[in-house]
Amino acid sequence: xxxxxxxxxxxxxxxxxxxxxxxxxxxxxxxxxxxxxxxxxxxxxxxxxxxxxxxxxxxxxxxxxxxxxxxxxxxxxxxxxxxxxxxxxxxxxxxxxxxxxxxxxxxxxxxxxxxxxxxxxxxxxxxxxxxxxxxxxxxxxxxxxxxxxxxxxxxxxxxxxxxxxxxxxxxxxxxxxxxxxxxxxxxxxxxxxxxxxxxxxxxxxxxxxxxxxxxxxxxxxxxxxxxxxxxxxxxxxxxxxxxxxxxxxxxxxxxxxxxxxxxxxxxxxxxxxxxxxxxxxxxxxxxxxxxxxxxxxxxxxxxxxxxxxxxxxxxxxxxxxxxxxxxxxxxxxxxxxxxxxxxxxxxxxxxxxxxxxxxxxxxxxxxxxxxxxxxxxxxxxxxxxxxxxxxxxxxxxxxxxxxxxxxxxxxxxxxxxxxxxxxxxxxxxxxxxxxxxxxxxxxxxxxxxxxxxxxxxxxxxxxxxxxxxxxxxxxxxxxxxxxxxxxxxxxx
Numbered sequence: 001x002x003x004x005x006x007x008x009x010x011x012x013x014x015x016x017x018x019x020x021x022x023x024x025x026x027x028x029x030x031x032x033x034x035x036x037x038x039x040x041x042x043x044x045x046x047x048x049x050x051x052x053x054x055x056x057x058x059x060x061x062x063x064x065x066x067x068x069x070x071x072x073x074x075x076x077x078x079x080x081x082x083x084x085x086x087x088x089x090x091x092x093x094x095x096x097x098x099x100x101x102x103x104x105x106x107x108x109x110x111x112x113x114x115x116x117x118x119x120x121x122x123x124x125x126x127x128x129x130x131x132x133x134x135x136x137x138x139x140x141x142x143x144x145x146x147x148x149x150x151x152x153x154x155x156x157x158x159x160x161x162x163x164x165x166x167x168x169x170x171x172x173x174x175x176x177x178x179x180x181x182x183x184x185x186x187x188x189x190x191x192x193x194x195x196x197x198x199x200x201x202x203x204x205x206x207x208x209x210x211x212x213x214x215x216x217x218x219x220x221x222x223x224x225x226x227x228x229x230x231x232x233x234x235x236x237x238x239x240x241x242x243x244x245x246x247x248x249x250x251x252x253x254x255x256x257x258x259x260x261x262x263x264x265x266x267x268x269x270x271x272x273x274x275x276x277x278x279x280x281x282x283x284x285x286x287x288x289x290x291x292x293x294x295x296x297x298x299x300x301x302x303x304x305x306x307x308x309x310x311x312x313x314x315x316x317x318x319x320x321x322x323x324x325x326x327x328x329x330x331x332x333x334x335x336x337x338x339x340x341x342x343x344x345x346x347x348x349x350x351x352x353x354x355x356x357x358x359x360x361x362x363x364x365x366x367x368x369x370x371x372x373x374x375x376x377x378x379x380x381x382x383x384x385x386x387x388x389x390x391x392x393x394x395x396x397x398x399x400x401x402x403x404x405x406x407x408x409x410x411x412x413x414x415x416x417x418x419x420x421x422x423x424x425x426x427x428x429x430x431x432x433x434x435x436x437x438x439x440x441x442x443x444x445x446x447x448x449x450x451x452x453x454x455x456x457x458x459x460x461x462x463x464x465x466x467x468x469x470x471x472x473x474x475x476x477x478x479x480x481x482x483x484x485x486x487x488x489x490x491x492x
Contacts (some may be wrong), residue, residue, distance in 0.1 A: 015462040036131035042124060044069055044084055053131055056104030076100035080113065085128045087115035093222060110138040164239075164263040166246045168194045168210060180223035180253060197222045199229060210247075213238065219254065231258045270434040282324050315362055322394070325387065326453040329460075339464045343489050346419050348376040348385065348410050355389045356408055363397060367405035374412030378487035380465060385485075388461040388469075391454035392421040392481045401425035404478075416467065416487050422480030433471055458483070466490045 035486065036053025038046045046064040054061040069084075070077040079098045093115040101108055109134065123356050161177030163170055170193075173186045181197060183189055189197075200208050208222060217235045224230055236249040259316040293314035296302065302310065329339065349372040356370050389408065394397040396406050404425025411418045439456040458481075462469040467485040474480050 023266050034132075036129075036133070038129040038131070039118070040069075040084075040127045040129055042088075042126055044088075044127065045156065047126070048406075054130065056102045056106070056109070056114070056133060058105060073102050083115055084115060085129060086122065087117050090117050090124070097299075099159070099354055100210045108135075109133055110135045110325075111224075125363075147201070160253045161359070162248065162250045163189070164241055164246050164248055165194060166244070170194070171241065171246055177251065180230070180251070181222065199223055209236070231255050234411050242294060246409060283321070286317055286321045286324065290314065291319065295319060318358075318362065322390075322454075326457055329457050333460060339384065339460055341464055342386060342488065343379045343381050346378060346380050346382045346385070348372075348378065348380075348412075348419065348485075351382050351385050352408055352410060352419065354390045355386050355393065356470070357395050358390070359397065366397065366402070368393075369405065369407045371409040372406060373410070374417075376410055376412045378417060379489060380485065381489075384464070388458050388483060389419065389421070391458040392419075392483070394455055395425055395458075396421050396423050396481065399426055416480060416485050418484050419481050420482045422474055424476065424478035426479040428471055428479050437469055455481075464489075 036050065036056050038049040038053055042049050045066050045068060047066075049057075049064045051061060054064065057064065059072075060072050063178075064072060069299050073080075074096060081099060083093050083096050085099075093113070096113045096115075098111045098113045100107060100111075102111075110133075112134055114132075116128045117124055117126055118126045126398070161174060161180045163173035165171055166177065167442040170189050170191065173189050175186055178184070178186045178189055181189070192236060192322045194206060194210075195203055202220045202222075207219070208214075209218065215235070215237055216434070217233055219231060219233055221231050231254050233252040233254050234249060236247050237249075238245055239248045240246075241248075293310050296310045297314065299407050333339065338471050349370070353370060356368055360368050367471040393408065394404065400406065406421065409418075411420075411421045437455050437459045439453050459469040462483045464486065465485050466489050467483060469481065469483045472480050472482055
């Protein structure tokens with residue numbers, strides 16, 4: 001049986017120093033050992049304790065001498081009994097964990113205990129007891145475990161799965177991550193390289209992220225155990241794990257988002273295809289109808305009833321064309337596409353003159369006037385400006401009195417141009433002005449010639465050009481719609 005230093009010291013003098021000469025040095029060694037030490041006799045009563053053990057007990061060192069352990073440490077004596085029995089049988093006991101109360105005021109302690117039999121002349125003289133208090137270390141480890149558990153719980157809640165890897169080798173993972181990839185337990189993933197899980201076309205991207213230590217989220221496609229592809233969003237950070245730097249990776253399953261994006265893209269494509277088809281298939285016959293009615297109106301041989309009928313058909317065709325334009329514009333704006341502009345050099349009076357002439361043909365008995373002033377040159381989408389003027393004229397003609405004159409006035413200024421359509425016979429109640437430019441307003445008067453989108457689209461055209469549109473009261477009576485437009489639109 002291996003013997004300790006105490007065995008050899010107690011059995012006889014050393015060649016280096018006699019026992020009497022070594023006693024002061026041995027006492028200093030035991031007192032400075034950094035742990036509690038007690039020398040027990042064969043009846044397991046202390047014959048000497050050092051200051052460290054006395055401090056753990058809460059008693060003076062001399063108060064321990066000759067007292068049974070069950071009296072000194074009643075809550076620890078039971079745990080010590082089997083260990084003491086082993087020491088009395090001649091066995092060395094090393095680092096045995098013991099938990100209990102040594103001093104009532106100090107509370108429960110977590111101890112590491114060592115015992116060695118002390119022999120003199122080959123006969124058991126007693127037991128040497130070492131006690132090391134590890135309560136603080138135990139509590140700190142407990143706090144660390146609690147924090148680790150808390151962080152793992154947070155990670156489980158914050159993401160769909162997470163794992164640790166060192167240079168691509170998986171060191172640890174949670175159950176959610178393994179289940180996400182179709183594995184029965186985390187142990188099936190540990191020790192394998194990330195390349196085993198990443199789709200081939202994404203492996204170079206993942207390798208680049210690892211080599212540069214990037215800590216920004218990115219998307220990647222992984223392969224489940226059954227071979228199915230799964231899109232993930234990935235975010236990695238360097239952390240310390242078991243004393244070394246490893247990479248903690250959190251993942252989110254984005255398959256539902258990707259499916260929704262794909263569905264939205266397909267739906268958007270279908271809508272655009274449908275809108276394009278409707279626009280082409282309806283606009284072409286309407287254009288043919290308008291051209292045909294214009295040709296008939298130019299014939300001198302038509303009698304008055306026939307001419308009136310052709311004019312009615314022409315107005316209906318024009319009304320249908322406006323409705324189609326409004327519907328297409330409104331649908332595109334609601335789908336997020338906005339109004340498409342094709343700006344080009346233009347002169348405003350030339351644009352609105354054509355619109356006014358068209359309206360004169362539709363309303364031959366209505367006085368329509370054009371007034372211009374200043375420089376009316378700019379960079380605009382002429383088709384959209386014509387639509388803006390036409391929508392404003394249509395709204396005023398529809399809502400004003402039948403015999404009330406309508407004036408379209410275009411004025412050039414330093415910063416832009418102003419287009420105003422006014423009529424003394426037009427009135428708009430104050431409570432209705434806030435909703436006047438909303439789509440599908442409740443009509444106040446006659447049946448609209450469109451879908452009730454004219455003023456809404458007119459404002460969108462002005463805004464798309466970087467301008468604005470408002471309704472105002474005129475000093476001479478009536479109301480006016482005034483659009484202000486910069487000479488150069490946004491981004492030009």
